[in-house]
Amino acid sequence: MAERNHSSMAEFVLVGFTDLQELLFVVFLLSYLTTLVGNLGMIILIKTNSQLHMPMYFFLSHLSFLDISYSSSIMPKLLLGLLAERNVISFNGCITQLFFFAMFGTTEAVLLAVMAYDRYVAIRQPLHYSAAMSHGVCLQLVVGSYTAGSxxxxxxxxxxxxxxFCGPNLINHFYCEVPPLLLLSCSDTWLNKMVMAVCVGFIITTSVLAILVSYTCILLTIWSMRSAEGRHKAFSTCASHLMAVALYYGSAAFLYFHPFSRHAGDQGKTASIFCTVVTPMLNPFIYSLRNKEVRSILRRALEKLLSCLYSHRSRSNRTEASISCHSSVSRRNKADT
Known part of the structure; x- marks a missing residue:
């Protein structure tokens, strides 16, 4: 029986989206390209500007890397599936996709809590910030996040x-995820459901609790500030992170709140789109548009790039004009002779 079940489940079929596949392909492709360009641009901007070599931006560069990885574990297969008549994924490919999706997703959840703690230390203890959030401490926090995800x-x-898995092999989703896979198993899945509930519940609860405690302390500190300008700056610094937290945890909570309910398939797809498509695409814009320092550096970088392109074009035009003038003189000299 085990051999027959294993051979019959050598592959799964991802049902995905049955309507408007051509339109969805264009939308998802543009979203994925925006995610790659936005997050990769954020990483390059942070790495190449010494003004951004601070703990907050160190964590932000890893968040951008996770957004790229998190989205890339899903989107290429999704895009290929929208073009194919039958979106098939092998059993090993399905397990691999599930592993990386869970790893990057969990790491991002923990990293968002780490970033909240970083903002707490920066606002609550500004004089001890450099010592408390040294490069070694930041590196340990990032490694801990990846370890928890793995x-x-x-x-x-x-x-x-x-x-x-005895069949059928139709996964009512656009990627391999635990809840729809458990529905296809002919084994007792009670233990798997308990493991998922405990792990996901622990990660979300502890991360959200750490964020709430950090921002409660931050708000109390901001409220006690005498300077209105200082309060505004502190609020502005935290606003982008709070928006990213709301997007990520809101969609994650909706996705896992009733994962095995009757309507979990369609609702799960909607929430998963926010997790895997919308959030990774919006994060770089949230942090760049809400952060005055990042906007200033990005503006200077774009101005420098445009200036270089304009200078190169001017030199090319002058070179072409010089060559044209030289050719004209040569033709006149030949005519005179």
């Missing part, structure tokens, strides 16, 4: 590999 992904994939 462990969570390993737990889910290991538990899933213990199940037997």
């Amino acid at each position: 462990l969570n992904a390993l737990v889910h994939t290991s538990a899933l590999l213990q199940l037997t």
Whole structure:
């Protein structure tokens, strides 16, 4: 029976979206390209400007990397599936996609809590900020985030590999995720559901609690500030992070609140679009448009790029004019002779 089940489940079919596939392909392709360009641009901007070599931007560069990785674990297969008549993924490919999706998603959830703590230290203890958030401490926090993500992904994939899949092999989703996969198993999935509820609940609860505690302390500190300008600057610094937190945790909470309900398929797809498409695409714009320092550096970088392009074009025009003039003189000299 195990061999027959394994051979029959050598591949899955991702149902995905059945309507308006051509339009969805264009929309998702543009969204994915925007995600790549926006987040990669943010990473390059942070790495190449010494003014942004601070803990907040160090974490932000890793957030951008996670957004690229998180989206890339889903979008290429989704785009290919929208062009194909039958979106097939192998069993090993499905498990691999699930692992990286869970790893990058969990790491981002933990990193958002780390970034809230960083803002707490910066506003609550500005004089000790450099010592409290040294490069070594920041590196440890980032490594801890990736470790938590890897462990969570390993737990889910290991538990899933213990199940037997008898059929059907139609996954009512556009990528491999735990809830729709459990619906296809002919094994007892009670333990898997409990593992998912405990792990996801623990990660979301602890991360949200850390964010709430950090921002409660931040708000109390801001409220006690005498300077209106200082309060405005502190609020402005935290606003972008709060928007990113609201987007990410709002869609994640909606996705996992009732994962096994009767209507989980369509609702799960909607929430997953926000997680895998909308949030990674909007994050760089949220942080760049809400941050005055990033906007200033980005403006100077664009002005420098445009200036270089204009100078190169001017030199090319002068070179062409010189060559044209030289050719004209040569023709006159030949005519005189």
